[in-house]
Amino acid sequence: MSTQIDLPKIEKKAYKDSQQDGLMEVMMGLILMTFGGFFYSPIFAFYILLIVFSGRIVESVRRRYTYHRIGFVKFHRENPKDALTGVLLFELAVIVIIFTLISIFGNVKDYSQWVNWAPLFFGMIMVGPFAHAQSRSGSVRYTGYAILSVVLGVFFSLIEFGSGCTGLILYLILIGGFLVLSGLVIFIRFLRKYLLLKKEMYDGSK
């Protein structure tokens, strides 16, 4: 037996396994795609509803497909004050980086410059949740998403597009679409890997 019980490793494994259905990716991708669509047409304003109800939607799909296969786990709640402080500090750092980049390569007073660099801004903002998921689960796929979101952000910020928000719209739809597709592939693999068990085989009911 190991001399040490590696609790962080156990916690990471539990978290990673609880997220192996890919549904968070699908939901995040849908939000990003509809958010991108909103810059094209106000019809897509329902992205706000997706954000508000994302937790409930994912939960209801999980109740139907996930929990019967791998079980349900509830983690300790993170301190909301710490989480909020972390998010605000991270966003402030991103704004400072974008501000510095625009100062170096353009003019901070020019609104169109901020629009041009918006894909990188969103790409860097998304590093936050991906880094958080990576640190909790130890899964490299989140590192991949973070790198991709920044690389695509740089790419779409440097390309010249005709009208103002085109780069941002394309970026959000592309990264969102990638997440949706990636999440769906993970979800299908998950369904194939974990077949439904009969209730009496796993519930422990006597």
Add this chain to the structure above:
Amino acid sequence: MAASDSGSKDLHPIAGIDRLIHEPARLMIMAYLYVVESADFLFLMRQTGLTAGNLSSHTSKLEAAGYIEVVKEFVDRKPHTMLRLTDAGRDAFQEYREGMMEVLR
């Protein structure tokens, strides 16, 4: 006599190890429940690799010792078993870890 006293003192931490938790399967269950708030029977089964019968038997022992709480509830009109560490179980597990570290030091 002095040597014997010294020996029993050295061995004291081993004698204090909680045998109920020390069993590998139960140790796994306790460790998983320690890092989460609660988990259902299936999740623990998947994580620990124990069969339903084994898990049920070990959780019964832990429940009898007051280390875990087993809550049977209905979700969508289906029975659902949730397990969580009690405060006593959390303390016992922490004590077990400290005791083992002491022994192995």
